Amino acid sequence: MKRVGLLSLLLILVFPTLSVPTHAATPILIGIAYDIGGRGDSGFNDAAGAGVDRAIKVLSVKFESTVTLGTQSDRETRLQSLVDKSANPIIAIGSDYAPAVDVLSGKFPNTQFILVDDASVAHLNVTSIIFAETQGAYLAGASAALVSKSGKVAMIVNEKQSKLFWNGFNVGARNAKKSVKASIAFANKNYAATAKDLIESGVDVIYLGVRGSSTDVLDEITKLNLAKNRKKNAPMAYLISVTPDQFLRVSPQSKEYLLARIEKRVDTAVFNIASAAANGSQYLDIIDQTSGIYGHVFGVSDDGITIDIRSKLLEPYAKQIAQAKKQALQVKG
Known part of the structure; x- marks a missing residue:
């Protein structure tokens, strides 16, 4: 036993910076609800998807996606499915999601919803992303x-x-x-x-x-x-x-x-949203103080x-x- 103790002491003296490897943090799960048609539309969905692809490559994040059929009830169902999978935050692509985000954010106050290209939903757990x-x-x-x-x-x-x-x-x-x-x-x-x-x-x-x-x-x-x-x-x-x-x-x-x-660089917005989420933060700039709407306006300064x-x-x-x-x-x- 004395030999083991001496050997341990020598190891500590020789390798003072030796540390036990730790497991990497579990990637955050982000939900993204695409508009009608999903990726491949050469429009907002594809732009958002480009931001998702970039985020997956360089950030410690995972994405769960869904695509709406376009009705109000289906949009609510799609957002609900992402909540059920414990995605947080949840990104909704396009202003047509606004009524559904209004409903779901009221039902799930502990989930952060991010509404891209709209600033009409006044809930504390809704981040509005618009463009200058x-x-x-x-x-x-x-x-x-x-x-x-x-x-x-x-x-x-x-x-x-x-x-x-x-x-x-x-x-x-x-x-x-x-x-x-x-x-x-x-x-x-x-x-x-x-x-x-x-x-x-x-x-x-x-x-x-x-x-x-x-x-x-x-x-x-x-x-x-x-x-x-x-x-x-x-x-x-x-x-x-x-x-x-x-x-x-x-x-x-x-x-x-x-x-x-x-x-409108929707790809930049989605990537920056994911980056903020990975760092445990979010956009809370004042967009409309009277209405209680917060989020971020992407413009020339941040390549939005x-x-x-x-x-x-x-x-x-x-x-x-x-x-x-x-x-x-x-x-x-």
Whole structure:
């Protein structure tokens, strides 16, 4: 026994930093409820999935996923299934989940729900994740003004989005080139017809601030640019779209007229949410103090809003666009 004690003492003296290996912490289980169609939609679901894939590679997290059929009752059932599997937090992709999150967060106060692209549910256990779309509109306005030959650019929005023009697109265009005139066009459907009217009035760059109709507008722009009866000295027209947009289809013919895309980086948001959860934290910024809504607004500063340059026409203006990104940080919704 004395020899064993002496040997132990010698080991301690020789290897003072020797330690017994410990088991790694159990990965946190995060639930994610995709919108209709799930991954493979080239839209919000795929963007969210990219964030999930990145998180699995570099973080100590696991994901349990589900896909809704689209009805209110099914959305509630899908969220309930994630609660039953002890997922916490649970990420719901898209504003259509808001009513279901409202119901489930009331039933399960100890589960944190994260609602992406919506800020309408006022529960302490609901984190709202939205995007600084006005900053994106600013970048679109600046980009449009920089390449415009006619000196006329426009933004197509619905009536609820007018602030995106006045506080974003219009300011960005004016700051980039004071001689450019920016206009706004309201439309709730038939965006292609609105685009045609704008182009015929002399507008040569259009920012479509809504998702779902980019293909129709881009096709109309392409048709007008290639028309045989097109005015000889009329400048070519171009589109700036928003993404994710699962309905955007670009053909070899139309891709020439897609100037840029303003991106809501849902992938960045999902990854950062997972990273915070892995560290035992969450986003609790004040979004609407009066209503009691908390979460985070992803913008240019944290790569939640980016511009994807698709045309060589913008390449000479790299410095101006970099400056516009800095200026966009000061833009308020």
